Amino acid sequence: MIIDLQKFIASERPYWTELEGVLRDLDRAPLRRMTLPALRRFHYLYERVSADLARLATFGAERETRTYLETLVARAYGETHETRRAGHRLRPLHWFFAVFPSTVRRHAGALRLSAAVTVAGCLFGALAVMLDPDAREVLMPLGRLLQHPDDRVAREESALDDELEGSKAQGAAWYMTHNTRVAIGTMAMGATWGIGTGVLLFYNGTLLGAVAADYVAAGQTRFLLGWLLPHGSVEIPAILLAGQAGLVLAGAMLGRRRRMSFKARLRAAGPDVVTLIFGVALLLVWAGIVEAFLSQYHAPTIPYAIKIAFGALELVLLTVFLARSGRKAECTPDT
Amino acid sequence: MYARHLTIQTPEGIVFPLRLAGPVTRFLALAVDRACVQILSAAVSAALRFLGVISADLAGAVWLVGSFALSFGYGIALEWLWQGQTVGKRLLRLQVMxxxxxxxxxxxxxVRNLLRPVDALPAFYLVGGLACLLSPRAQRVGDIxxxxxVVSHPRLAEPDLDQVLPDKYNSFRAYPVLASRLRRRVSPREAGVAAQALMRRALLNPEDRVRLFAAIRAHMQELVRFPPEATEGVSDEQYVRNVADILFR
Known part of the structure; x- marks a missing residue:
C-alpha cells in the first residue's frame, strides 16, 4: 500500500524515465538488436512500471501520472509482446527481384482469377462492338478511341510534326500517376469483398476488348499491336497484379484460410498486399515512360516491327521475371 | 455503435482503457491534413516556377508526380515517422495504434492509407464515417x-484547486494510513465531483450548497471514516475541502 504518494512518485520516477528512454531509442532505430543484458533490463523496467501502474491505479486523483504510466506500459507492451518479425533493413533490389515475384507466385490463384475476369471483360467488349457497332460510343469514353481506326491510322502515319514535342515528360508523368491511381483503386476495392475489384477488372477488360475488336475488324491489327504492345505488355499485367492484390485482400476478408480468425487473416495478408501494390507502382512507372516516349510514335517514324518486337520482348521478360526471379531466395531460410 | 473505450489487458494483469476517437474528431483531423497537403502542393508549385524557366515540360511532369506522391505519401510517411500521427492527428491529439x-x-x-478511396465513397467519406459509427471499435474500412x-489522448486538465484550498491545517493529514485508504477508494469520478463542487460553490444557492456538501460528505464517510477527533467541529464544506486536499495534493 502506498502511504506517501509524493515519496512513491519521487522514488519510482527514475525507472519511468529510463523506460521512456529505452522506448524512444527503439522508436528511433526499430531494427537495432538489443544485447541480452539490455533486454533483461528492458523487461525488468516494463514489469516494474506495470506494477507501479497497478499500485497507482487505485488513486482516483492521480490522473495525469496514471495516464503517463498507461502510455509507457502500452508502448512497452507493444514492444515486448510483438511476435511478428521486425521489418528487414531496406534492401530494394532484394525486395524487387525476390520478395515481389515470390509474392506474386504465392498468390497465383488470385492472379489467375484476376486474369479470368479481365479476359471475360475483353470477350464481352469485343462481342459488344462486333454485334452492335453503336456500343462503341458507350464503351469507349475517350475521344481519340471513338475515331474510326482507319482515319486514325491514316492521320498518325502521315503526321509530319511531332505533336508530342514539349509534352512527353508530362505525358509520361500523367500515364504513371493515372494508371497507379487506377491500380490503387482496383486493389482498394478488394475491401468490398472483391466485388469492386471484379467490377473494375471487368470494365478494364471490356474497354480493352472493345478497342482491340474495333481495330482488328478494321484490318488495323498491326497498328494496334504496335501501339499497345510496348506499354501494354507491362501496363496490363500490372493492372492484373493490382487486381490480384485486391483479391488477396478480399480472400482474407471472406475467409479463405478458415482456420484463422478474421483479424489474423487480414494481419497475414497485409504485407503481401503492400508488396504487390508497390511492385505494380514500379511497373507502371516503366509503362508510363514507354507509353509517352515510344507507344505514341508510329511508322514511318518507328517501324511497327520494332515496336511489336520490343513489346513482345518486354512481355517475355516480365513473365520470366515473375515466374522465376527469387526462387533461390525462397529456398533459403530467413529471407 | 462504437464503444468509447477499448480496454487493453496485459498478461501481467494490468488493465487500462484507450479512448477511441469518434468520426467527427477524425474528420476534423482529416480536414487539417488535407489543408496541409494543399499548402505543401502550393509550395511545390511555387518552387517549380523556377524549373519551368528551364523546361516547362519537366516542371509539369514533376508537378504531376509530386502532387500524386503528396496525396498518397503524406499520411503514410508521417504516420510511419511519428508513430501513428499526422499534423491533423497531432493537433487533435489522435494516434493510430x-x-x-x-x-x-x-x-x-x-493498407489503411491506400484504402482511403473506398472510405471516401461516394463522397465526403460517407462509407468511412458510417463504418466508423457502426463498427464497435470506431474503425473505417481501411482500419478494419x-x-x-485511432485513439484519442485528451488533454487532462488538473483542477485548479489552489484558489479553494488555502494552506490551512488539515486535520485528516494526521492520519496517513486513512488518507492513503481514501486515495485508493475514491474513484476519479468521485474525486472530480468533489473538486467541481468546491470550484463552483459560489454559483450555488445557499440551500443547494448545504445539501450538496452534506451529500458529498456522507458519501466520503462511507468510503473512509476518520476518527471523531479529526472531524469534530468540521463543517460539511470544510470536510470536502480536507478530502480534496488529500486527493489532489
Missing part, C-alpha cells in the same frame, strides 16, 4: 483491413 496494442507496422500504415484503431 495496432488493434491489439502491438507495434504499428509499415504494411498496416500503407489494416487491424488498426
Amino acid at each position: 495496432d488493434e491489439q496494442g502491438l507495434r504499428l507496422t509499415f504494411s498496416q500504415i500503407v 483491413a489494416a487491424n488498426t484503431i
